[in-house]
Amino acid sequence: MYATSYHRASSVEEAVQLRSAHEEGKYLSGGMTLISTMKQRLAAPSDLVDLRHIPALRGISIEGRRVKIGAATPHADVAASQELRALCPAICDLASHIGDPHVRQMGTIGGSIANNDPAADYPAGLLGLGATIVTDRRSISADDFFVGLFETALEEGEMVTAVLFDAPEKAGYAKFNNPASRFAMTGVFVAKTASGVRVAVTGAGSDGVFRHPGLEQALTSSWSADALANVSVDPSSLLSDLHANAEYRANLVKVMAKRAVAAAG
Amino acid sequence: MTKVTLTVNGRTMSGECEDRTLLVHFIREKLGLTGTHVGCDTTQCGACVIHMDGRSVKSCSILAVQASGSTITTIEGLASQGELHPVQAAFKEHHGLQCGFCTPGMVMTAVDMINRHGGSLTEEKVRTELDGNICRCTGYHNIVKAILAADAEMASGRQAAE
Numbered sequence: 554m555y556a557t558s559y560h561r562a563s564s565v566e567e568a569v570q571l572r573s574a575h576e577e578g579k580y581l582s583g584g585m586t587l588i589s590t591m592k593q594r595l596a597a598p599s600d601l602v603d604l605r606h607i608p609a610l611r612g613i614s615i616e617g618r619r620v621k622i623g624a625a626t627p628h629a630d631v632a633a634s635q636e637l638r639a640l641c642p643a644i645c646d647l648a649s650h651i652g653d654p655h656v657r658q659m660g661t662i663g664g665s666i667a668n669n670d671p672a673a674d675y676p677a678g679l680l681g682l683g684a685t686i687v688t689d690r691r692s693i694s695a696d697d698f699f700v701g702l703f704e705t706a707l708e709e710g711e712m713v714t715a716v717l718f719d720a721p722e723k724a725g726y727a728k729f730n731n732p733a734s735r736f737a738m739t740g741v742f743v744a745k746t747a748s749g750v751r752v753a754v755t756g757a758g759s760d761g762v763f764r765h766p767g768l769e770q771a772l773t774s775s776w777s778a779d780a781l782a783n784v785s786v787d788p789s790s791l792l793s794d795l796h797a798n799a800e801y802r803a804n805l806v807k808v809m810a811k812r813a814v815a816a817a818g
Numbered sequence: 819m820t821k822v823t824l825t826v827n828g829r830t831m832s833g834e835c836e837d838r839t840l841l842v843h844f845i846r847e848k849l850g851l852t853g854t855h856v857g858c859d860t861t862q863c864g865a866c867v868i869h870m871d872g873r874s875v876k877s878c879s880i881l882a883v884q885a886s887g888s889t890i891t892t893i894e895g896l897a898s899q900g901e902l903h904p905v906q907a908a909f910k911e912h913h914g915l916q917c918g919f920c921t922p923g924m925v926m927t928a929v930d931m932i933n934r935h936g937g938s939l940t941e942e943k944v945r946t947e948l949d950g951n952i953c954r955c956t957g958y959h960n961i962v963k964a965i966l967a968a969d970a971e972m973a974s975g976r977q978a979a980e
Binding site: 554555556557558559561581584585588589591592601603605629652653654655656658659735 | 820836837838840859860861864867873874875876879880881883884927930931947949950951
């Protein structure tokens with residue numbers, strides 16, 4: 554790892570200030586991606602601004618069906634929240650399958666979506682739920698937030714502070730793990746929300762997480778796994794790598810969508 | 819150099835290190851507690867698992883400065899007054915190790931697992947929860963047996979105490 558300077562922020566304002574003072578700096582949340590990337594010398598931020606000690610960024614609050622998850626809330630807390638599980642078990646299940654138990658105790662929802670790894674789980678969950686991503690300066694809809702591979706709508710120095718969503722009527726997530734990395738080879742999140750059915754796919758798109766209109770349409774006419782039988786998934790915009798070619802992933806998208814619908818009930 | 823202060827196994831300990839120093843190296847090299855191992859160094863194997871503020875974490879993927887001010891338990895902190903922790907005793911009893919390299923991480927993981935799921939562990943649950951720990955000897959069978967035995971032992975201890 555290249556040398557870096559560590560700063561610990563105790564408030565959002567302090568963190569933003571520290572970050573703006575260091576052009577080549579980065580926010581550090583759980584660090585489950587960033588520290589590994591730095592160890593491989595694929596990232597070399599001059600400064601790190603630690604967000605784990607900002608109380609306002611941590612925790613889950615629920616009002617009616619409105620859910621707010623602080624950006625520095627670890628996956629393990631989302632997975633274990635009984636209050637959240639009662640409203641939206643799918644997001645708890647999604648969180649409970651990220652990485653491994655130790656990674657889930659450190660890794661955070663804000664860190665995951667700000668990184669927007671094309672095989673990460675949360676981007677599918679938030680896009681599927683039609684969530685809103687709140688930053689230190691604005692609110693961004695999930696449809697606008699996830700831009701491409703490791704790319705988001707976040708501007709230089711902008712920080713995710715929370716995610717908001719309304720609990721859906723039904724939702725489910727299914728992923729096919731890469732057996733070595735535990736990242737999604739393909740993961741599909743399905744949700745029946747107040748504004749319609751949403752289907753978001755991670756791990757498969759060559760441009761990161763995406764919605765699939767064909768699957769959404771089929772589930773709108775009939776919310777059942779069988780309704781997906783005749784939907785075709787075009788492999789031309791899907792990833793091909795040593796783990797799986799695009800045709801294989803296209804099939805996985807359908808299989809995982811069916812399993813997600815079954816999980817949603 | 820930055821001064822890092824931790825409460826490790828009940829004692830306040832500090833040392834100077836670079837900001838880029840990993841917690842596992844700080845624990846091993848600055849504090850001299852070499853029970854925590856470095857296996858893969860890439861967050862895969864779990865040989866470096868310790869508890870930070872009561873949660874199991876992989877100390878090869880955390881900077882020492884990130885941990886400053888926290889309460890740490892390492893494998894050296896489990897036994898008390900010369901008596902093995904029930905999980906350690908169960909690993910010994912059931913021969914839950916072959917070469918022993920992954921054992922500190924396995925034991926710390928097992929303690930965390932029992933803390934979170936105490937009394938309700940099944941073989942399937944234990945195997946799922948061992949997702950982040952690799953035994954390169956592939957000696958999982960006895961590790962699982964040891965964890966289930968320790969869980970039962972600790973559950974009956976809790977019942978007796980009530």
